[in-house]
Amino acid sequence: MMENDIFKALADPTRRTIFEKLASSQSMNASALRNGMSISQPAMSQHLAVLRQAKLVDEERQGRFVHYRVNPDGLALIVQWVARYSTFWPDRIDALRQTLKEMDQ
Amino acid sequence: MMENDIFKALADPTRRTIFEKLASSQSMNASALRNGMSISQPAMSQHLAVLRQAKLVDEERQGRFVHYRVNPDGLALIVQWVARYSTFWPDRIDALRQTLKEMDQ
DNA sequence: CAGACACATAAGTCCGTGCTTATGTGTCTG
DNA sequence: CAGACACATAAGCACGGACTTATGTGTCTG
Structure with a gap:
């Protein structure tokens, strides 16, 4: 269920921090999001996958960067x-x- | 953190169901809450403890029953x-x- | 084309958590 | 007071999830 995905995605404090960072900016790539957060690159990638599956964020590939932004309907x-x-x-x-x-x- | 407790408490679908049952009634005891839910008595008790710690529900003992109700501020x-x-x-x-x-x- | 770079995926480990059975605590009733 | 009842707590187990290291995929640059 989708509602369940959203609640589970937001249950993790690290993912809420990522979501808040995205909400306070137009868009960010995964590396920029890691700044100031002691988190490995794969961990960030996995968290973003969870947020994406919950439809809380959208992704847009530009070259070798992937820009993430909050999904307004999320x-x-x-x-x-x-x-x-x-x-x-x-x-x-x-x-x-x-x-x-x-x-x- | 309190915000974290709330998100974690609501992340579990069984606890959301319990919360919804309480919200749609004035108050219920633990046994009444189990009706229609295939869930053991200890499991219910543990879920209610999580909801209580997150301050999403209040409890009130009346004799050997404990009445649970939604905490409006929760x-x-x-x-x-x-x-x-x-x-x-x-x-x-x-x-x-x-x-x-x-x-x- | 080779290397660097941004990110995703795989695989394994560890810990939190939701469940179980068993037992404890408190209250009511005959 | 003894038993039944409502609920809480303890202890053990099984699973999911958040992390790690290692490797894969795609893109840019010299």
Whole structure:
């Protein structure tokens, strides 16, 4: 199941770090992502494969580099999942509304 | 880290099922949760311990029963995490806004 | 074309984790 | 108080997953 792939992909802190790095940049290749992370090249490649399979990132080959970027639709399932259960708690959904409002500024 | 506990807790499909059952009811004891799930009593107890440690559920002892219920604040960290990265994609955040709007009716 | 480079894949190891059976703890009831 | 009941904990096992080293694949450059 796809929802399961996403949760499992995000369960690993290293993969969340990689995802956050990608989210804070337009795109990065695998080597650039390794900067500042004590992680081997194969490990990075394997993590990216997991994120790719979960459709959380897209890849684009340019010559011998592969540029990775966040897939904008990737987190949609998580958002829907959370929103589904948030309906039971008006307080929480209000907090989310507030977060969105602050993001407008 | 707490955020890590939540992601790891939700990474297991059985625990997500348990969480969903709790979310769709006021409260349930461990035995009631097992209904319809082919899962042993210790396994259920262990899953509930993980959800409890991640602060996704609360427990309340009443006699020899322990009633479990969803902790309304539990998903807050996930919501914040998702919302943080959603800022990069206006389309997605608009979809979330739409979801919230529909929930108003 | 040969070598360097960016990345993927293979294969093996180790540890976390989800399950089991067995037993312990606490509470209710006859 | 003895037994039944609800749940937790202990201990062992089996599997998955995150890492390693080694090697393969594709691309650029001199």
